[in-house]
Amino acid sequence: xxxxxxxxxxxxxxxxxxxxxxxxxxxxxxxxxxxxxxxxxxxxxxxxxxxxxxxxxxxxxxxxxxxxxxxxxxxxxxxxxxxxxxxxxxxxxxxxxxxxxxxxxxxxxxxxxxxxxxxxxxx
Numbered sequence: 001x002x003x004x005x006x007x008x009x010x011x012x013x014x015x016x017x018x019x020x021x022x023x024x025x026x027x028x029x030x031x032x033x034x035x036x037x038x039x040x041x042x043x044x045x046x047x048x049x050x051x052x053x054x055x056x057x058x059x060x061x062x063x064x065x066x067x068x069x070x071x072x073x074x075x076x077x078x079x080x081x082x083x084x085x086x087x088x089x090x091x092x093x094x095x096x097x098x099x100x101x102x103x104x105x106x107x108x109x110x111x112x113x114x115x116x117x118x119x120x121x122x123x
């Protein structure tokens with residue numbers, strides 16, 4: 001049974017930082033691409049970042065480029081999203097995602113999702 005468990009969300013002031021974590025189980029983490037999506041109230045879920053199974057290639061939404069960094073630790077079966085210079089418009093529930101292909105995550109999202117962690121950025 002595949003499980004993705006996010007943590008690290010919270011309330012932070014604009015300009016601050018947070019690091020989200022997603023612990024994965026029930027799948028061969030070393031061979032999986034991983035990604036993050038977010039959904040703000042009243043909006044559709046949107047792609048944020050993705051990383052290839054090797055960690056060598058990453059993709060980012062234009063809105064977070066230069067501020068967010070995705071990376072994975074295969075020894076810990078965990079993917080991270082380091083978020084710096086946070087803005088109020090980054091407020092959303094953030095979801096972990098996985099698929100065989102980074103391209104699939106980037107285009108439509110993969111098959112498996114976590115339950116989400118809330119990030120709130122105050123102005």
